[in-house]
Amino acid sequence: MPYWKLYYHFIWGTRNRLPLIDSVIEAEVYRAIAAKATDMGGFVHAIGRVEDHVHLVASIPPKIAPAKFIGDVKGNSSHFINHVIKPDFEFYWQDEYGVLSFGEKNLSSVVRYVQNQKQHHADGALIPAMEQMDEI
Template identity: 45%
Template sequence: MALWRLYYHLIWATKERQPLITPERKTQLYSYIIGKANTLGSIIHAVSGIENHIHLVASIPLRLSISNFVQNIKGSSAHYLNHLSPSQDLFGWQRGYGVFSMGSEQLEQAVMYVQNQKAHHSNGTRILSLEQHNHEDNGP
């Protein structure tokens, strides 16, 4: 078994940046993502966001590419939410994502940043380089 300590800050947006992550969906979405990541052998250190995008701090095992991880999480979470409450607006993720690697020294700071997303957006204390993602990529 390989020893791995890989840390990533991932960001992606809802379809057309619509405010689809409602308070009703937020808890269900975050719980689902944590559970799905666990079944993939990944660790979610933090997950949060606002109505139109999400941030994750995750450790992804060597056997799983980052793009496969993101594709799996995005696809299955949208499917889950749409089948959980079919009467709500159709949930979807925009194409593409942003990913930043970090060392263990930055892990605590990244976790705190993700956990305080709502405050950062309200107070204008966002780190702009961590809020960008490329929706034009060919990725998931």
Template identity: 50%
Template sequence: MSLWKLYYHFVWATHQRLPLIKSSREAPLYQFIQHKTNDLGGYLRAIGGIDDHVHLIVSIPPSLALAQYVHLVKGSSSRYMNRYYADPDALFKWQQEYSVFSISEKNLTIALHYVNHQKRHHAKSKLLLHLEPDALFSRLIPP
């Protein structure tokens, strides 16, 4: 059995930053992402977000490419949400873009706290801007 300690902080947003993650849909979405991560051989250490984006702290094996993980989780979670938690007003869809950061074991506790308390951080505007999608994606798109 191989030993690996790889920690990643993923962030991705809903299509056009629409508020698609309503409170009634949040728990099923998060549970699905956890199950999918487990199915892929990974471990979801934390998940949190608000109505238009999610943050995940994930350990995934080195045999699974990061882009592959994101593709599989985003695609299957969109299909799941549209099949079982359909909203007649809006198709559940993720933006194509995402961000990922590696996390050292030393900084894991800080990252876990940040992700687990996303709603509080957003409510109090106490965000780590380098880890939020608005700040991240605005750097990718020229003015």
């Protein structure tokens, strides 16, 4: 097994940025995201959300491209929401996503930012680069 330390901050939203992720389904959505990430050999450092988007801080093995990783995580979690959490619900993620890589020395601050998403949005204390999901 190769040695690796790779850190990514993924951001993606609901289709049309609809406010679909509420406190009722939050824990289940987090579990679905974390389960797929772990199944792919990744390690989840933090998950955070507001009603229309999710942040994921994860380490993924170098054999998996970030695009493949996030595509599988998004696909698995939307399938889980539509078939297990809310059967017959039409829940979709947007096609786009944002991803930032960062070093280990920034891990704790990125994790804190993601874990405090609701407060950052309520206070308007956002870091624009850490909220970017598609081209400007």
